[in-house]
Amino acid sequence: MTSAPLISVPEALDHVFSLCSHLESEVIPLRAGLNRVLAKYAIASRNQPPFSASIMDGYAVKDSESHIGATFTVIGEAAAGHRFDATLNAGQAVRIFTGAPLPSGASRVLMQENVTRKGDQITQTAVSRTTNIREIGADFKAGDLLKAPRRLTPRDLALLAAMNIDTITVTRKPVVALIATGDELVMPGETPDDAQIIASNGFGLAAMVEAAGATPRMLPIARDTESALKHVLGLASDADMIVTIGGASVGDHDIVGQVATKMGLLRAFYKVAMRPGKPLMAGRLGDAMMLGLPGNPVSALVTAHLFMLPALNKMLGLGETPVALHPARLTQDLPANGPRAHYMRAQIDMGQVTPFDSQDSALLRILSDANALIVRPPFAPASSTGDTVDVILL
Numbered sequence: 001m002t003s004a005p006l007i008s009v010p011e012a013l014d015h016v017f018s019l020c021s022h023l024e025s026e027v028i029p030l031r032a033g034l035n036r037v038l039a040k041y042a043i044a045s046r047n048q049p050p051f052s053a054s055i056m057d058g059y060a061v062k063d064s065e066s067h068i069g070a071t072f073t074v075i076g077e078a079a080a081g082h083r084f085d086a087t088l089n090a091g092q093a094v095r096i097f098t099g100a101p102l103p104s105g106a107s108r109v110l111m112q113e114n115v116t117r118k119g120d121q122i123t124q125t126a127v128s129r130t131t132n133i134r135e136i137g138a139d140f141k142a143g144d145l146l147k148a149p150r151r152l153t154p155r156d157l158a159l160l161a162a163m164n165i166d167t168i169t170v171t172r173k174p175v176v177a178l179i180a181t182g183d184e185l186v187m188p189g190e191t192p193d194d195a196q197i198i199a200s201n202g203f204g205l206a207a208m209v210e211a212a213g214a215t216p217r218m219l220p221i222a223r224d225t226e227s228a229l230k231h232v233l234g235l236a237s238d239a240d241m242i243v244t245i246g247g248a249s250v251g252d253h254d255i256v257g258q259v260a261t262k263m264g265l266l267r268a269f270y271k272v273a274m275r276p277g278k279p280l281m282a283g284r285l286g287d288a289m290m291l292g293l294p295g296n297p298v299s300a301l302v303t304a305h306l307f308m309l310p311a312l313n314k315m316l317g318l319g320e321t322p323v324a325l326h327p328a329r330l331t332q333d334l335p336a337n338g339p340r341a342h343y344m345r346a347q348i349d350m351g352q353v354t355p356f357d358s359q360d361s362a363l364l365r366i367l368s369d370a371n372a373l374i375v376r377p378p379f380a381p382a383s384s385t386g387d388t389v390d391v392i393l394l
């Protein structure tokens, strides 16, 4: 039997990028913006703060009159939300609170700890280094932008709210159909027979899709027959991406490739020089991009991390960016690598990375305990304790 040539991980990723494109945008309420990708810049319609404001509780005075021993007459009060409307004259002070607009004529705020007060008279006891005033527009000015594309964080949402923006334009969420395949699978909570296992991969993948800002659609498990698989693939017609799990290898029951091809799959590649994840497939099926992930749990989740997530990012408008690599120091020696890139499950702590002893691609417990993958390029020479290697953070 001839085996298909394996393509490299970067080549496979290039193919994946060419199979998908940036989706349309939609307008949503700001409140729904967490983790969405801004598609159009947002523009501030006001200055923040909108007036020069006190940054301390104390007394507003003229800066030129500030010195130890200076005395002032308190003529009124300014609090957050309540402006003191008159103008401050020589020798006068206005009681002021944090966030209140600075009265006109004032140019310094004395902290209340730096004065003594008797009736309406205050005497300054210390001079602070700064004027304790936040200038108008110090945070942002009318016309300032939050640029797109950008995945919105809780901090961004607070900034947009301060800009008085209540709706935002974001890329719509890609819809990802997830199809587990195999006669051996039952859903969590069901009662497996003595040859069955629980379909776990879809749960990890659905969570990854959601965390990426897309919408997972878990379709029914497809049994290992052409008609069952055709039926379930047919249910995915509205998806932007179809992700099958399992049935990707060379066994008699591995029918995903054949069935999808009969349904019109334009295959871009099959089999990648990587470990885990060799029997990975990608192409276009109808209007959707299709990724055929290997069934072994670690293989499915690692290939999704390396290929599905960057593809979703591209659909969301974030460009063609491979998963980020970070440097870390090995806590043990590693042997030379073979011809396939190896993504080793590992634990990283304070920049020190330790691979797990077992790298079996079926072991979910180890994947769950891992927080990093050590990336060993094809034919990497042996590495020693203390060497720097690339890692992917999980």
Ligand SMILES: Nc1nc2c(c(=O)[nH]1)N[C@H]1C(S)=C(S)[C@@H](COP(=O)(O)OP(=O)(O)OC[C@H]3O[C@@H](n4cnc5c(N)ncnc54)[C@H](O)[C@@H]3O)O[C@H]1N2
Binding pocket: 180, 181, 182, 184, 185, 197, 198, 199, 200, 201, 202, 245, 246, 247, 248, 249, 250, 251, 254, 276, 277, 278, 279, 293, 294, 295, 296, 297, 299, 361
């Ligand atoms: N003769 C060869 N055999 C295999 C090769 C090969 O090159 N030649 N490759 C091996 C590699 S590497 C992998 S990875 C697996 C991938 O096989 P499939 O994609 O066809 O996956 P299945 O055979 O359907 O399943 C493999 C394994 O994973 C379990 N599985 C499947 N789906 C799920 C799911 N949704 N949740 C949990 N577990 C799942 C399945 O029961 C099997 O145990 O092929 C090797 N074989």
Ligand code: MOO
Binding pocket: 274, 275, 276, 277, 278, 279, 294, 296, 299, 361, 362
């Ligand atoms: O490539 Mo398979 O993913 O080793 O188990």
